Structure formats: C-alpha cells, structure tokens
Amino acid sequence: MYVAVKGGERAIDNAHAWLAEERRGDLDVAELSVAQIREQLRLAVNRVMGEGSLYDPDLAALAIKQARGDMIEAIFLIRAYRTTLPRFGHSEPVDTGAMACDRRVSATFKDAPGGQILGPTFDYTHRLLDFKLAAEGDVPEAAVGTPRAEPTPHITEFLNQEGLIQAEPESEATPGDLTREPLELPSNRPLRLQALTRGDEGFVLSMAYSTQRGYARNHAFVGELRIGKVAVEMDIPELGFAIEVGEIELTECETVNQFQGSKTEPPQFTRGYGLVFGQSERKAISMALVDRALRWKELGEDDMSAPAQDEEFVLYHSDNIQATGFLEHIKLPHYVDFQSELELIRKLRREAEAAAQPGDAKSRDDASATSPEAAE
Amino acid sequence: MLDLSAKSPENAAEMSEYNFAYLDEQTKRMIRRAILKGLAIPGYQVPFASREMPMPYGWGTGGVQVSAATLTPEDTLKVIDQGADDTTNAVSIRKFFEKTAGVATTEETSDASLIQTRHRIPETELSEDQILVYQVPIPEPLRFLEPSEVETRKMHSLEEYGLMHVKLYEDIAKHGAIATAYAYPVKVEGRYVMDPSPIPKFDNPKMEMAAIQLFGAGREQRIYALPPYTKVVSLDFDDYPFEASKADHACDMCGAEESYLDEVIMDDAGNRMFVCSDTDYCAGRRAAGHVGAQAVADREIGQ
Numbered sequence: 306m307y308v309a310v311k312g313g314e315r316a317i318d319n320a321h322a323w324l325a326e327e328r329r330g331d332l333d334v335a336e337l338s339v340a341q342i343r344e345q346l347r348l349a350v351n352r353v354m355g356e357g358s359l360y361d362p363d364l365a366a367l368a369i370k371q372a373r374g375d376m377i378e379a380i381f382l383i384r385a386y387r388t389t390l391p392r393f394g395h396s397e398p399v400d401t402g403a404m405a406c407d408r409r410v411s412a413t414f415k416d417a418p419g420g421q422i423l424g425p426t427f428d429y430t431h432r433l434l435d436f437k438l439a440a441e442g443d444v445p446e447a448a449v450g451t452p453r454a455e456p457t458p459h460i461t462e463f464l465n466q467e468g469l470i471q472a473e474p475e476s477e478a479t480p481g482d483l484t485r486e487p488l489e490l491p492s493n494r495p496l497r498l499q500a501l502t503r504g505d506e507g508f509v510l511s512m513a514y515s516t517q518r519g520y521a522r523n524h525a526f527v528g529e530l531r532i533g534k535v536a537v538e539m540d541i542p543e544l545g546f547a548i549e550v551g552e553i554e555l556t557e558c559e560t561v562n563q564f565q566g567s568k569t570e571p572p573q574f575t576r577g578y579g580l581v582f583g584q585s586e587r588k589a590i591s592m593a594l595v596d597r598a599l600r601w602k603e604l605g606e607d608d609m610s611a612p613a614q615d616e617e618f619v620l621y622h623s624d625n626i627q628a629t630g631f632l633e634h635i636k637l638p639h640y641v642d643f644q645s646e647l648e649l650i651r652k653l654r655r656e657a658e659a660a661a662q663p664g665d666a667k668s669r670d671d672a673s674a675t676s677p678e679a680a681e
Numbered sequence: 682m683l684d685l686s687a688k689s690p691e692n693a694a695e696m697s698e699y700n701f702a703y704l705d706e707q708t709k710r711m712i713r714r715a716i717l718k719g720l721a722i723p724g725y726q727v728p729f730a731s732r733e734m735p736m737p738y739g740w741g742t743g744g745v746q747v748s749a750a751t752l753t754p755e756d757t758l759k760v761i762d763q764g765a766d767d768t769t770n771a772v773s774i775r776k777f778f779e780k781t782a783g784v785a786t787t788e789e790t791s792d793a794s795l796i797q798t799r800h801r802i803p804e805t806e807l808s809e810d811q812i813l814v815y816q817v818p819i820p821e822p823l824r825f826l827e828p829s830e831v832e833t834r835k836m837h838s839l840e841e842y843g844l845m846h847v848k849l850y851e852d853i854a855k856h857g858a859i860a861t862a863y864a865y866p867v868k869v870e871g872r873y874v875m876d877p878s879p880i881p882k883f884d885n886p887k888m889e890m891a892a893i894q895l896f897g898a899g900r901e902q903r904i905y906a907l908p909p910y911t912k913v914v915s916l917d918f919d920d921y922p923f924e925a926s927k928a929d930h931a932c933d934m935c936g937a938e939e940s941y942l943d944e945v946i947m948d949d950a951g952n953r954m955f956v957c958s959d960t961d962y963c964a965g966r967r968a969a970g971h972v973g974a975q976a977v978a979d980r981e982i983g984q
Contacts, residue, residue, distance in 0.1 A: 314776070316769060317773060384733040389699065391705070487730050490830060627900045630900060634737070634740060634818070637770055638762060639763075641763045641943070641958055644944055645881040645882065646862050647944065652858065653856050
C-alpha cells in the first residue's frame, strides 16, 4: 500500500547529526583548531576571505572547518554571515603605494626602485613531496632583512612619466556596491572589478587563460605584483578626519598590455588591474587579465566575440555561490515538472506513432511499386 | 585563546539576535519597494538587491526574501514544495521562519495567510486575504530563446514577443502540439509576457485569482507580481488553444478527478499509482470521506 512520504523533518535532523560526526572524523585523531587552520592553511583562508568578501581570518578558518574543507561551502558560510552585518560606512580608498610589501616582483623591469622581493612564494620550489612534513618537526628560521622605510612606488608609474601608459581617469565618485544594488547591464569598471575579485578563482583563471590562448588575445606583462599589508582608514564624521581602523593583507597586480591605438588614442600601453584579499596571486593576475579583456569597448578594440570580452557572460557566471546553488538545486524534488513532461512525451509519442502508421504503409507500397522515376 | 563568541548570533538562543524574519529592516524596505513596484506594473521583472541567504541559491532564496519582507507576526505561514508540506525543503523553509519569525504555521491552505510555494498552486481556491509567494529559478520567459539579459529586457520594453510566438509555432509544426509542459509562458494584462515559475501548465488557469501573487528570484535578483484578479492568459493560437493537462486518472487515495496528480512507481514490476500532488487537498478530501481506488482495495483486503 502507498504511504505518502513523511518524516522529512526527522530525516533532516538525522542527516545533520551524521554530517557533524563525519566532519569530526576519527575521534582517535586530534581535532583541528580554528587557529591551526588560520595559521597553517592560510592560502585557503585567503581564498575564503576574498570570495566571501569579508576580511576576517578567524571566521574564514572557522568556515573551512565547518565546511570540511569544501572551499565553496566555506565561502558560502562567510557570505551568508556577511549579509547580516550592519553597514557602518565605508573606508577611504586604501593606498597600495604605501603597502609594506612582503613580496613585490615585476616582469617588465630587471630592477626598479624598491627592488624585487620574492617573499614567501612557491615559484621556485621543486614540486617534490616533502616527506619530512609528514613527521612533525620545527622549521628552520628564515633569514630576516631590514624592512624598507620609504614607500615602494608602483612600477607602472615609471611608464606613466613618459606618457607610455594610459592614465586612469580620476574620479571622486563613490563606486556602486554589487552587494547592495542589483547588477544592471551595461555595468562599469568598478562593478566589474568587484565581481571579479569575489568571483570564483577557477572561473576567473580559466577566463584569463582563454585570453592568453587567443580568445581576445592581448598579451599581458605583469608590470607589478605586490603583496603586503595596507592600513584601512575610515573617516569618522564626529572627528572630522580619517583614522586607521585596521590593517589588511592584499595582493595587487597591474598588467601592462600592448595597445595598437585606435581612431581616438595613440599607441600606448594599457593596464589590467587585480586586487584581492590576502596572498592570492593566481587570482590577482587572472583578474587583471580578465579586467583588461573586458575593457575592449572603452578602448575601441574589436569585438572578437570571445567569452572573456562578454561582460554579461563573465559577470553572470563568475560567482560560485550563485553557480553552485543553481547547479545543485536540480537534485531537489522536481517530480511535478517531471510528471508534466512525462505526460507530454507520452502524448507526443502517441501522436507520432499514429502519424507514422499510415505513412509506413505508404512507403512500403512505394518501395514495392516500380515507377519510372525509380529507374533514374 | 580564540574567542569567536562575539561574532556568533547563533550563540544566542534561537537566533534571537537576528531581526524578525531574519532580514534587517532596511533590506525588507528595499524588497517591499520592489514588490510594490511589481504590483504596480503586473508581470514586469523588478531588479532588486537580493541578499545571500543562509540557504543556497536554487533552494528558494527569492521566495524566502519576499516572504521575509511580507510576513508580520500575526501571519500564519504554509510552505509547500511540489504541492506537499512535508517535502524536505518545504520543511526546512518552514523551520527557518518558525525559528527567525516565530510565526504560526499550518498545513491547511485555507488557514494560511501567506503561502510560499515551489512548483505548484494549491488546489483549494485562495481568497483575498491571502498571499501566494512563488520561488522562481529563471524569471525571464525569453531566456531560453535569448540568453542575453540586455537583449531580453529590450524585448520586453519594446513588447517584442515575436520570438516566443515563433517558438510555439515551431513546436506545433514539429510535434503537432506546444511542447511546453511546465513554466508555460503567460501574458499579463495584455502587456508583459511572464514566466509563471515552473508550475505545471495545469495550474496556469488558476493564476487569475483573488489572492496577491508575488514571485521572487533570488539568484537572478528579480521580483514580479500579480495583483488580485489580474488577467493572465496562457500563450496559444486560435487553432491550437491552450490546454491545462494532467494525468488521465483519478487520485487513488481520495478519488479526486480534478486535481494534479503525481505518478508513483509502486513495485519492481513498474506498477503505478496516481495521488494528488497537493497533500493538504488530498488529506482534506479523505477526512471528508472520499475514497480512491487504492483506498477501496486496501479496505477490501482489510475485511
């Protein structure tokens, strides 16, 4: 006998309890602390902060723990938390020129004021599994240098002095906020940059890669990649001036791209720009390439119909929380819709079969009959 | 020692640190404005600044935001998915509002002042003091004909719906019938072509109703609405009129012949039975003494 499916509530509670158990894993193995994740999985923490649009290493580490290491799930937890936070105001634009750089490299100049600083990078490591890490042990102390006292100038500024690189128009306007206003198209560069910086790392990487492989190719040099801490200042109306409210780590990438010139502009270099929370350089470089590709209209370049040039395509598909939600929702019940499809398919098949019956008989007749045309 | 307790609203009993119905008042105001605009221009998709909700996009975040902005403490809420109150996601959304809004909930259609639904319109006729909130995945009826939002918005503003008619015509030329079984497009008050959300086309005629109908698409950031008694016409041709179809059976549980049915596979031999998708409607009929074929068979076995 048929019994209507009941017990959804109990099933949900039991599933959650099982999930909690699976999250903890074998009880004989020590539990991970949030601080361990924050300190030892910092690049994961950075990605969650960047795509979650919330600079809080503790919460990002907690989210990673709760999500069992599923990065998109962790980002989702942070996003859902972020929307509940009151909005006190906004900071002054951060001055990345005043960044205390841990890493700063340029691919366009062998040396420049401020120097090349490799910093903590995987770049020249040999990707050999380090079995020593499987055992616990202390790491040898790294050498310590003297921090640079004066600000490190942006490399693209040196090109700017010669007028070789397009100057970015200055504006006092407050940029729109993607998280407070619906995205409407055509959009503008600040909104595109916001979408890219919180966009999925994999998506933005692949879009950038596609431009390198010829879909709207625009060869990019990494003019500068810098990682370090900047001060966040906020204007306090009661005080009448801005005070420092904290410090955040950022990765900034400026690419220098060829530009052949157009009807209105002489040949010169142009920029792509990437800025991401924490040490996230793959993302920052990808972002800069996609930013540059999306600027084709403003620079009077040709529409190559490349995915990375299509603002609507990029902006509507870069958000992994939207993407994963819609993708995964197809596992929810759809039996009402499926039922209507079942009936439609049955109906169409009945009609097709009914139509085919006399038609088949006719074609058999045709085949057996000898007609003059058949001889040709 | 790491102290995250200050950041955790859930530390407080039953999320009481969240505002009534979860969303803050500013957000609710923004959503209410979009709803009012939607009611003023029936069928028009109003962009709104959809928030990230604590459930994923695709799980009804648009409907949840519209419900959150519409609920008052005096409301009685009903949540259905596929017509049923006990589907897991309906349970989950109902629990969410029990927790964050503390409103009364019900499974009875006529007792509810606000009904959030996914994929169905209840069989019981709704009244003027009720609101029906739909969860919408893709609000744009032209989306699968034209992927660009810029283009489809232009088409709506120019009332350029030729593409849709061509699609329906091609269906007929190819299949002899319009091959859309759910999310069947409608025209609202002779102006906007609107996606009714993925309800079966069986439900389309019910959309001309006494209750307010609100549609929320969270991921796509759109809200649209139908005021009471709005004219809603399913697109068709004079010689191929719209037909609200359902399985050609009666409910095996309650015997209803006019309700939308789910087909349930009963055994390995593939035997089927048909039951009302609207669980409240079916239960109500059975309580009133109606019986279907299965119930009759069970009774005979029992004797």
